[in-house]
Amino acid sequence: MKVEDLLCLAKKSIHTDQAKLLLATIINLNPLELNIHLNDIVEMELVDKYINCLNNLEQGIPLQYALKETNFYGFNFYVDERVLIPRFETEELVFETNKLINKVFFNKKELNVLDLGCGSGCIGITLKKINPSLNITLSDISESALEVASLNAKRLNVAVNILKSDLFSNLNQKYDVIISNPPYIGKNEEVAEIVLKNEPHLALYANLNGLEFYDKILKSCEKYLNDKYILAFEIGFRQKKAVLELIEKYLKDVLVFTKKDMAGRDRMVFILKNINITE
Numbered sequence: 001m002k003v004e005d006l007l008c009l010a011k012k013s014i015h016t017d018q019a020k021l022l023l024a025t026i027i028n029l030n031p032l033e034l035n036i037h038l039n040d041i042v043e044m045e046l047v048d049k050y051i052n053c054l055n056n057l058e059q060g061i062p063l064q065y066a067l068k069e070t071n072f073y074g075f076n077f078y079v080d081e082r083v084l085i086p087r088f089e090t091e092e093l094v095f096e097t098n099k100l101i102n103k104v105f106f107n108k109k110e111l112n113v114l115d116l117g118c119g120s121g122c123i124g125i126t127l128k129k130i131n132p133s134l135n136i137t138l139s140d141i142s143e144s145a146l147e148v149a150s151l152n153a154k155r156l157n158v159a160v161n162i163l164k165s166d167l168f169s170n171l172n173q174k175y176d177v178i179i180s181n182p183p184y185i186g187k188n189e190e191v192a193e194i195v196l197k198n199e200p201h202l203a204l205y206a207n208l209n210g211l212e213f214y215d216k217i218l219k220s221c222e223k224y225l226n227d228k229y230i231l232a233f234e235i236g237f238r239q240k241k242a243v244l245e246l247i248e249k250y251l252k253d254v255l256v257f258t259k260k261d262m263a264g265r266d267r268m269v270f271i272l273k274n275i276n277i278t279e
């Protein structure tokens with residue numbers, strides 16, 4: 001079948017932009033180039049894959065799960081229903097944290113970094129790709145998420161430690177950096193139907209109006225951190241004040257700052273101990 005016919009086929013059920021993205025990914029083209037390939041013939045095997053994905057999309061399955069892949073920070077991650085689909089804000093958390101690591105630990109060789117609640121592994125694996133000398137540990141309570149993280153470590157050819165742990169329960173070393181995008185949606189918050197129906201609730205929801213994991217992590221993190229550390233969180237855009245209060249409750253003598261995402265929302269919190277940011 002031709003590219004043009006395949007796009008027409010999709011028009012009945014999904015938005016043309018989504019169909020273009022789907023087809024372009026499957027035939028390995030840039031979606032913007034599709035218009036000059038409208039008469040290209042697509043192999044039958046790829047047509048079948050496309051039609052199968054279309055059916056999934058029609059049933060309300062997110063594009064990334066239908067394709068079983070997503071781009072994160074320029075890397076191609078495998079994703080399916082076992083893990084949260086990595087989000088753009090999280091790329092910003094990785095970018096900012098890596099900048100900070102390079103700035104404050106520039107003279108330290110062996111840096112141990114924990115990606116707590118790793119899901120697909122997008123945070124820790126990306127850090128390892130862009131900063132290969134880091135020793136990265138990925139941990140999650142979900143065994144099925146860890147299967148995906150392990151698959152991604154192989155797919156992207158990085159050596160990382162992968163551990164099953166309910167927060168810190170199974171961790172027995174100290175880290176220089178802990179980075180986490182924990183579940184932070186309150187039980188009563190409204191969530192888009194496509195998210196609610198497809199993504200793992202274990203990755204989304206937290207008690208205490210979404211603050212449970214910040215509370216638990218902040219309460220015990222110092223047992224798992226070296227004297228000089230960076231703790232980096234992604235937060236919900238309405239949670240800045242509450243998270244800052246928790247930091248004040250549990251941590252002493254730390255430098256704290258927040259950053260907004262590209263949409264101008266407060267989405268990242270950084271906590272530094274025994275670090276002078278100008279050093």
Ligand SMILES: C[S@@+](CC[C@H](N)C(=O)[O-])C[C@H]1O[C@@H](n2cnc3c(N)ncnc32)[C@H](O)[C@@H]1O
Nearest residue numbers: 086117118119140141142166167181182183203
């Ligand atoms: C919001 S998702 C983030 C996944 C991934 N880091 C990302 O940014 O796309 C939160 C992750 O925390 C994990 N999680 C939930 N409760 C946990 C717990 N008690 N201990 C460790 N991980 C937990 C979930 O399984 C999920 O993978």
